[in-house]
Amino acid sequence: MIRIGVIGYGYWGPNLVRNFAETPGLSVAGVADLDQKKLDIVQKRYPGVKTTTRFRDLIEDPDIDAIAVATPVSTHFELGLASLKAGKHLWVEKPMTETSQQGRQLIDEAEKQGRVLIVDHTFIYTGAVRKMAEIISGDDFGNIFYYDSTRVNLGLFQRDVSVISDLAVHDFSILDYLLGEQPLAVSAVGTNHFPGTPENLSYLTLFYNSGMVAHINVNWLAPVKMRQILVGGSKKMIAYDDLEPSEKIKVYDKGISFTDDPQQIYQMRVGYRTGDMWAPRLDATEALRVEGEHFVDCIENGKSPLTDGSLGLRVVELIEASTRSMKERGRSVEVNGKFMYQGRRVA
Numbered sequence: 040m041i042r043i044g045v046i047g048y049g050y051w052g053p054n055l056v057r058n059f060a061e062t063p064g065l066s067v068a069g070v071a072d073l074d075q076k077k078l079d080i081v082q083k084r085y086p087g088v089k090t091t092t093r094f095r096d097l098i099e100d101p102d103i104d105a106i107a108v109a110t111p112v113s114t115h116f117e118l119g120l121a122s123l124k125a126g127k128h129l130w131v132e133k134p135m136t137e138t139s140q141q142g143r144q145l146i147d148e149a150e151k152q153g154r155v156l157i158v159d160h161t162f163i164y165t166g167a168v169r170k171m172a173e174i175i176s177g178d179d180f181g182n183i184f185y186y187d188s189t190r191v192n193l194g195l196f197q198r199d200v201s202v203i204s205d206l207a208v209h210d211f212s213i214l215d216y217l218l219g220e221q222p223l224a225v226s227a228v229g230t231n232h233f234p235g236t237p238e239n240l241s242y243l244t245l246f247y248n249s250g251m252v253a254h255i256n257v258n259w260l261a262p263v264k265m266r267q268i269l270v271g272g273s274k275k276m277i278a279y280d281d282l283e284p285s286e287k288i289k290v291y292d293k294g295i296s297f298t299d300d301p302q303q304i305y306q307m308r309v310g311y312r313t314g315d316m317w318a319p320r321l322d323a324t325e326a327l328r329v330e331g332e333h334f335v336d337c338i339e340n341g342k343s344p345l346t347d348g349s350l351g352l353r354v355v356e357l358i359e360a361s362t363r364s365m366k367e368r369g370r371s372v373e374v375n376g377k378f379m380y381q382g383r384r385v386a
Contacts, residue, residue, distance in 0.1 A: 041338055042068035043130070044097030046118055047109035048077045051132060054327055055107055060085060062331035064339070069097045094118060098125045105155075105338070108132060111199050116141040119156075123148040128155040128338055134200075134208050134358055135351030142355045146348035155337045157330075157344040158351030160212035164330040166322035167287045171270065171277055172217050174290060174319070181273030181294075186214060186253040188268045191261035201237035202229070203361050206257040211354045212346065213268075214245070214253055221353065221374060222247050227361040228369040232260070243361055246371070286318035 041064055045056050048070050059065045069089035070081045078090040089096075097103055098121050105128035108118045116136045122129050129149065135158045136142040149156035162168050174180055190206045197205050215221070222245040229241030239260055245253040266281035276291045292314025322329075330346075337344050356374055364372040 040064065040066045041104045041128075041335060042066050042102060043105040043107055044069040044071065044100065044103045044127075045107045045109060046071045046094045046097060047132075048072040048074075048081060049109070052077075052109040055109055055130075056081070056085065056088075058325065058327040058331050059107070062328060062335065064335035065331055068103050069100065071097050095121075098122050098127065104128060105130060105334075112137055112204065113199050116145065119145050120148060123152050123154055123156070126152055126154065128334075130157050130159060130334060131351070132159050133161075133212070133351070134204055134355050135348065136355055139352060139356045139359055142348065142352040146352060149348060155334070155344060156348040156351075157334050157337065158346045158348065158354075159330065160209070160346045160350065160354070161326045161330065162209050162213055163216045163346055164326040164333070166324065166326075167279055167281065168213055168216065170288055170319055170321050171279060174275070174277060174288075175217055175270065175272070180275050183218065183249070183251045184271040184273065185251065186210075186217075186268065186270050188253070188255045189265050190267075191256065191258035192264035193261060194259055196239065196259055197237060199237070201231075201241070201362065201365075202239050202257045202259050203227070203241050203243070203365070204358055205259075207241065207243055207255050207361065208354055208358065210253070210255045210268075211357045212350065215350055215353055216345075217270075218247070218251070220247055220249060220251075222253070222357070224371045224373045225357065225360050225364055226369050226371045227365040229365045238365060241361075241365060245357075287321060289316055289318050291316050 043059055043065055045052055045067065056067055056070060059067050067085060067088050069091065071091050071094040072078055073092055075092060081088055081090050098106060106122035107130040108115055109132050110118060112134055115131055119129050119131050136145060145156060175183065188210045190209065224246045225243060227241055227243040229238040231238045240258040243255040268279040270277040274294055276293055278289045280287060333345060336342060360372045360374050364370055
């Protein structure tokens with residue numbers, strides 16, 4: 040039995056504790072939070088779980104094997120590094136760290152200690168995203184032309200991170216998982232409508248060597264909540280609506296054919312194909328439950344997590360590049376930090 044301590048019982052912590060408590064092979068050994076009222080809730084729901092206002096009580100407990108960090112991103116590095124140095128396996132919320140330099144340090148420490156580092160990019164463990172990956176990887180889908188995402192709602196405003204780190208981070212991880220390809224560059228525009236606060240809306244475009252283009256719209260000022268993704272392929276297309284209760288994924292046998300045949304070019308250069316739509320059956324298991332079981336498997340069998348530190352680092356690098364582009368009013372930024380302007384590199 041792997042005994043895990045959870046640091047942070049705010050927005051996401053309760054979901055972690057509930058799923059950890061129900062995951063075979065995991066046992067919630069303790070919860071730390073600065074708010075005693077939240078700890079009182081933990082004690083009522085889980086009487087056998089140790090609670091404390093000092094996070095070091097969990098990190099320094101020799102009976103605890105792993106630590107889950109569910110605190111503001113500004114604290115991820117400090118808490119994560121302390122946990123790894125104490126010989127604990129680490130589960131850390133997204134984004135992994137504030138900076139890519141911090142992310143590399145966590146990866147290095149996890150390797151040094153021989154401990155599992157998993158980043159909670161939960162969407163990758165959903166039945167919908169896993170089904171999308173299965174469909175896209177098949178021969179029937181064809182080449183991927185575009186990825187278009189709308190992820191908007193009214194709030195929840197964050198004080199320490201922008202809307203990119205809060206919402207676009209989901210698409211960054213999903214794209215990484217679906218494509219297995221890293222973007223060459225990103226262009227982002229955005230603004231904050233309230234002085235002294237992070238950007239509350241942004242429009243991002245990611246460019247890939249394959250020619251695929253991804254567009255992401257994230258916004259905390261929308262009157263309605265929308266979580267929709269379109270993926271266009273040369274043979275089929277996918278529409279994903281995360282708020283749809285039953286048919287979250289719909290696959291369309293639609294597309295176009297383009298010809299330069301002189302016998303056909305005068306009739307119609309572009310041909311349109313309209314076929315059937317089908318909604319595949321999805322695994323309804325809660326994503327955190329799937330991820331928790333995966334975490335246990337990685338610890339027990341020495342495997343590398345699907346959402347390991349390397350993926351977490353790539354996401355943080357994308358956040359940094361997007362933020363830099365946004366500060367420069369949309370100037371295209373290479374993911375490695377170099378600017379691209381009119382096809383040439385700029386310092």
